[in-house]
Amino acid sequence: MAAFKLRRSLLYVPGNMPSMLQNIPIFNCDSVIIDLEDAVPLAEKDAARHLVKRFLLNYTDRNKELLVRINPLDSKWGYEDLKVVLPAMPDGIRLPKADTPEIVERLDTLLTEFEEELEVEIGRFGILPSLESALGVINAVGIANSSERIFALAFGAEDYTASMEIERSRGGEELFNARTRVLWAAKAKGIQAVDTIFADVSDMEGLRAETELAKRLGYTGKCLVNPRQIEVVHDVFAPKEYEVEYALQVIEAIKRARQLGTGVIALGGKMVDAPVVKRAARVLRTAYAHGMVDTLIDEEEIHGAQ
Amino acid sequence: MALNSLGREIPDSYAGKRLVPYRDAWSLRPEGAVAARPVKRVNPGEGKRLSSLREAIEASGLADGMTIATHHSLRNGDFLLNRIVAEIAAMGLKGVWIASSSVHPVHAEIIPHIKSGVIAGFQCGVNGLIGELASRGELSCPIVVRTHGGRARSIIEGSVKIDVAFIAAPCCDEYGNMNGYYGPSACGSLGYAQIDASYASCVVAVTDNLVPFPAIPVGIPQTLVDYVVVVDRLGDPAKIVSTTTRVTTDPVGLQIASYASQVIEASGLLQDGFSFQTGSGGISLAVAEKVRNAMRKGFIKGSFGCGGITGYFVEMLEEGLFSALMDVQCFDQEAVRSIGVNRAHQEISADMYANPFNAGSVVNRLDCVILGATEVDTAFNVNVNTESNGYLLHNTGGHSDTAAGAKLSIIVAPSIRGRLPIVRDRVTTITTPGDTIGVVVTERGIAVNDKHAELKEELIRRKLPVKDIADLQREICRVTGTPRPLEFADEVVAVIEYRDGSIIDVVRRVKE
Numbered sequence: 001m002a003a004f005k006l007r008r009s010l011l012y013v014p015g016n017m018p019s020m021l022q023n024i025p026i027f028n029c030d031s032v033i034i035d036l037e038d039a040v041p042l043a044e045k046d047a048a049r050h051l052v053k054r055f056l057l058n059y060t061d062r063n064k065e066l067l068v069r070i071n072p073l074d075s076k077w078g079y080e081d082l083k084v085v086l087p088a089m090p091d092g093i094r095l096p097k098a099d100t101p102e103i104v105e106r107l108d109t110l111l112t113e114f115e116e117e118l119e120v121e122i123g124r125f126g127i128l129p130s131l132e133s134a135l136g137v138i139n140a141v142g143i144a145n146s147s148e149r150i151f152a153l154a155f156g157a158e159d160y161t162a163s164m165e166i167e168r169s170r171g172g173e174e175l176f177n178a179r180t181r182v183l184w185a186a187k188a189k190g191i192q193a194v195d196t197i198f199a200d201v202s203d204m205e206g207l208r209a210e211t212e213l214a215k216r217l218g219y220t221g222k223c224l225v226n227p228r229q230i231e232v233v234h235d236v237f238a239p240k241e242y243e244v245e246y247a248l249q250v251i252e253a254i255k256r257a258r259q260l261g262t263g264v265i266a267l268g269g270k271m272v273d274a275p276v277v278k279r280a281a282r283v284l285r286t287a288y289a290h291g292m293v294d295t296l297i298d299e300e301e302i303h304g305a306q
Numbered sequence: 307m308a309l310n311s312l313g314r315e316i317p318d319s320y321a322g323k324r325l326v327p328y329r330d331a332w333s334l335r336p337e338g339a340v341a342a343r344p345v346k347r348v349n350p351g352e353g354k355r356l357s358s359l360r361e362a363i364e365a366s367g368l369a370d371g372m373t374i375a376t377h378h379s380l381r382n383g384d385f386l387l388n389r390i391v392a393e394i395a396a397m398g399l400k401g402v403w404i405a406s407s408s409v410h411p412v413h414a415e416i417i418p419h420i421k422s423g424v425i426a427g428f429q430c431g432v433n434g435l436i437g438e439l440a441s442r443g444e445l446s447c448p449i450v451v452r453t454h455g456g457r458a459r460s461i462i463e464g465s466v467k468i469d470v471a472f473i474a475a476p477c478c479d480e481y482g483n484m485n486g487y488y489g490p491s492a493c494g495s496l497g498y499a500q501i502d503a504s505y506a507s508c509v510v511a512v513t514d515n516l517v518p519f520p521a522i523p524v525g526i527p528q529t530l531v532d533y534v535v536v537v538d539r540l541g542d543p544a545k546i547v548s549t550t551t552r553v554t555t556d557p558v559g560l561q562i563a564s565y566a567s568q569v570i571e572a573s574g575l576l577q578d579g580f581s582f583q584t585g586s587g588g589i590s591l592a593v594a595e596k597v598r599n600a601m602r603k604g605f606i607k608g609s610f611g612c613g614g615i616t617g618y619f620v621e622m623l624e625e626g627l628f629s630a631l632m633d634v635q636c637f638d639q640e641a642v643r644s645i646g647v648n649r650a651h652q653e654i655s656a657d658m659y660a661n662p663f664n665a666g667s668v669v670n671r672l673d674c675v676i677l678g679a680t681e682v683d684t685a686f687n688v689n690v691n692t693e694s695n696g697y698l699l700h701n702t703g704g705h706s707d708t709a710a711g712a713k714l715s716i717i718v719a720p721s722i723r724g725r726l727p728i729v730r731d732r733v734t735t736i737t738t739p740g741d742t743i744g745v746v747v748t749e750r751g752i753a754v755n756d757k758h759a760e761l762k763e764e765l766i767r768r769k770l771p772v773k774d775i776a777d778l779q780r781e782i783c784r785v786t787g788t789p790r791p792l793e794f795a796d797e798v799v800a801v802i803e804y805r806d807g808s809i810i811d812v813v814r815r816v817k818e
Contacts, residue, residue, distance in 0.1 A: 022785055026561055026749040058784075227557035231564065291769045 005065065006030050006289045007152060007192055007221040008237040009230050014039035015068075016048035021055045024064075027227045028234075030289075031065035033094050033128075036081050037072075045077050049084045056088035067128055069094040073106055086114045092126030094154070099135040101146035108147040123149060128194070132156030133163040137178045140185035152192035154223065155182040158199070170206055172213065183218050192220040201226040211236040237286065244287045247280035251297065312687065312736055314811045320801050321427060321448035328810040331710050331742050336663040341464030343507050346532070354534045355480050359393050359512070362535045363470070366508040368394070371401045372469035373429065375506065377499035378408035379474070379486060379635055383545030386474045386512055388415040389537070395424040405429035405466050407457060407498035407656070408701045409436060412545070420447050429466045430457060431691070431701030431800075440799040441697040443815045449698070449800035451691060451813075454498070454634065455660025455667060455707035456805040461505045463663060465807060471506035473499045473531075474540045478513035479521040482531025486636075487523070487646035489515030491540040493547050494636025494645045495615075496525050500655035503530040514540045525653060547636050553595050554588030558720055561749040563592030565770060566676060566718050569745055569752060571600055572764045573714050575673040578606055582628075583613040583708055584676040586637045589718045593676050594618050601627045612659075612668055613675075613704060615651075620644040623651060632668050634659040634704075660707035662805045669704070669711025677705055679719045679746075681733040684776050686740030686755050688717060689733035691802060694726050696792045696816040698800050702737050706805050709742040714758070721748035721782045726789055729753075729779035734792065735802060736811040751778045793817040 009029040013020050015036045024032050034055075040048045052068065059066075068090045071077035082093070095107050104127060111125045127149040131137055137160065144153055157175050161168045168174070179195070186193035195214035198207045211222055211233050222233050239247070249267060254277050257265035264273045287293045310316050310327035319325055326334070348354075356362045368374065374394075376387045387406060392415075394402055400423050409416075411434030419425050420436070428436075431451035439445035452460060460466040475484035476491045486496040491514055503509050503526045510533045511526075520528075554560060570576055570593075582597065584590035595618070601608060608628040611619040615633040617640025623631050624644075631651045636642045645651045660669045669675075680700070681689040688709070693699050709715040719728050728748060745761070746753040753775035754762040765772045773781070794814040804810040 023558060023749070026558070028561075228555070228560060294767075 004285050005151070006286060007065070007194065009224055009233045010067070010194060010221060011224045011227060011230065012039070012069075012197070015052045016040045016044045018051060018055075021051065024055075025059065025061070027230060029064060029224065029227070029230050030221065031067055033067045033069050033223070034090075035069045036077070036085075037069050037096050045071070049081050053084050053088045056085070056090060065092070066090045067092045067094045067126075069096060072097045073103060073110075079110070082110060082114060086111075086125065087118060089120075090125070092128055092149070092151070094128045094130060096130045096156075097133065097136070097159070098129030098131060098143055099133050100139050101142040104129050104143055104146040104150070108149055111149065125149065126151050128152055128154050130154045130156045131182050132159035134160070135163075136160075137181050140182050141188065144185040144189040144191065150189075150191060152194050152220070153182050153186040154194040155179055155196050157196035160196075172210060179214070179217060179219075187218060193218065195219040195222040197223045197225050198229065199225060201228060204232055208232050208236060234290070238290045239283045239287050239292065241292075243283050244292050247283040247287070248293070250276055250280035251284065310809065312739060312810065314736060316809045316812060317798055320798060320812075321450070325801065326808045328739070328804050328808040331739055331804070331806075334806040334808055336463060338463070340462050341467070341505055343505060353480065354482055354532065356533050356535050359389060359535055359537065360397070362472075362510045362512075362533045363390070363393055363397065365533055366470040366510060368399065368402070368470050370399055371403075371426070373403040373405050373467060375405045375407070375468045375471045375502045377473060377496065377502065378406060378410060379493040379496060379498060380491060380541040380546045381493075382410045382412045383541040383543065383547075384410065384412060384474065385539060385541045386472060387413055390472055391416050391419050391425060395419050395422070400424060401426040403427055403429055405461075405468055407454070408703075409433060411435060417445065420445055429460070432698070433701050434699065437698030437800070441692075441813065441816050442818065443795070443797070443799075451698075451702055451800055451802045453660065453702045453706045453803075453805045454656050454704045455662055455669070456803055456807065457498075458501045458656040458659075458661040459663045459805065460803075460807065461501050462657060462661065463807075468502055468506040470508045470510060471499070471502035472510045472512055473503060473526065475511045475513040475526075476540065477515050477517055477521050478511050478534060479517055479519040479528075480534055481519055482509075482511050482528040482534050483519070483521040483524045483526070484511055484513070484531070485521060485523055485525035487525075487642065489513075490543055491515065491546060492642050492646075494642040495633045495653045497634030497654055497659060498656045500526060501657055508532050510535060512537055512540065514538060547638055547642055552588060553591045556588070558749045559589045560592055562718050562720065562747055563589050563596060565749075565752055566593045566716050566747045567596035567600065568768065568770055569716060569747060569761070569765065570597055570674055570714070572768055572770070573674070573761055575714060576600060576604070576606060578608075580606060580608040581610045581612065581671055581673045582608065582675070583611065583672055583712070585678060586614060586616050587678060590676045590678070591616070591618055593718065594622075598622055598627060610671075612672060613708065615641040615645075617641055620651070623648070632659070660704055660711070660805070662707070662710070667707075667711065669708050672708060672712035674714045674716065675708040675712040676716050676718055677709060677738075679717050679728065680723070681730050682717060682719065682728060682746050682775075683730050683733045683740070684779060686743040686746065686753075686775065687733050687736045688738040688740070688743055689735045690737045692735040692813060694724070694734065694789070694792075696734055696794065698813045702802070706738040706742070709738045710805065714744045714761075715742060717743060717746045719746070719748060721750045721778075722786055725786060727779065727782040727786045729775060729782055731779075735813055737802060739804070739810065746775065746778075748778065748782075750781055753778050
């Protein structure tokens, strides 16, 4: 099992704005997606990727995950984006318009080639594919399985609604099927699912409602367009006090069970077994990131010594 | 020339007065009695109304070399100081000193009268062009910058003697009772003018709103007032107490505010009885909003909000989060409205607010204050007087007073301002000594003064980005580079008086 990485908040930062890039270290989002695609005008594509490269090279005390959204691979900029930015060691690539497994496989192959050339570990660069069209949503399962580099699937509602020839509403009912399908594909593969952006930065109530919906469905994080949105999103994804309390009890209970030589035990009249422990462990990892518990739970406590 | 304890070179004397170099924030003790003024008698039937400012100036006996004062509660909307100085000039007086509670950019009109010798100097700090011109050597007049509490002290102990105080009185009767609550020039609290009224040799009330006797509530009483003059307007209502008091929407500012509020929560001070002061800036208000939410969530009932009062604090009072507001100055119209109707919104004098030399001021009772800075140095010293260009541009206000008084003083400032790092090896000018600063909060990290070791540990435990202030400086300078130091001439253009009257720093002419 790969190391657990919390990804509640993935903040977009335009790749052509030095003033915003230099503030990346200060915001407490879990990941940043530096954008070379939609945020960057055609005339600045070239300058932006070099600016991003310089920024990444200078940003040595990395305190969050750094992803770069490149231009689509079938555009004339996509390959050049990779060539310039990868030597500066981002953590991964956000791939826009990941409509088919073949597109992701192509990126996977390119990344492997760059890794060989840069003499870094194969698989170092992750992939976060954007499912943002009807075709992408339909292909979600295939895409999730197209590369071992994929750590999460991201749903992009703005392009999706455009491809559906519909308007995006505040309640988001029109997104329900697509959201769910992307989620199933991610869960089936055992990876994270990241919800779409909420564009109105002054509507914190709307953001909260949409994030709560996404969390309830099973999404593990959300993309953001403004740092002001981080607090609301973290607040929604923060475990509730009683959840943390219960999770701690579950871990205690399972430790007792192990001492008794069993993997099942009752807690408050309810059965505690592997799935319950797994859920408790997830709650406690998130609680740790929120500073609600002091120590990170170790794998041995969850799975028992071999 | 002597070095003070912070390593600043202090001349032996300035504008004819011997200077005491700053040693520390606490040990200087006052001697003697409070200043005296003439005993007076006004018999039944005698009136106080005079027909013009000119008549009042003549009646007051103002002469060459004397000192006048006004208050700055009308802020940048004030007409009075300019009109008085113009009148004094027309009368042919020379060498008059100004000891107002502050001077604002609107008072740049005075500059020709400084050049012509009508005005000799300032027994107070200045905001804006006057200080800039002095810093550039284009204006020659001594400036003694004082804190709000330090000004009250200097007047009460008699080191500054006000000969004539002209008090803009938004609501006044013909016998001199006045308040600031009502009328077209309402400014709320008259906290600064209370000192002038009590200690000036002659007191002239100037009003644009004469009401039938008695003007109530009585803020400043008739017993202190010699003359009353009615003018058409005291100021421009659009600029009186017109601070924009809005919470910032800038993500960097909000990040700073978020850290600052978490520092307050971690400090353990946020419990029943909590007392708090912030300024009116966007970041300060963002901190206030977060503190307010934390108080609501924790059902915390605070004691008092203090200082320059904003509508934001008024809302907290009305919501029951504070039981009182201690108001030396109103920052916006909402505060003015409140002080006129709410008994729990208490007007206090600058003496009661912040004077270090009395039997205890309100700042001594503060738990926490949020303050700004133009620069901070690695010894936590703070500059609010000069900018990075070396110009004297801002008055001190209550900065050093509240920093010294509060249990926890928190500086909030963006790490980079105009491409320059906020943390320096040495601040250009020391306004407030590092010994009285608890925490410096920037968006890139939180630096905690060693004297708050427990708080530092708690912040680390809460996973907040606590950094050594020198590391913070290095981190910022990696983005900005290290600025070339400014060059100054020897000539002293202003002295920065600490609240106890010792000299914490001087401002020298900038070499250009």
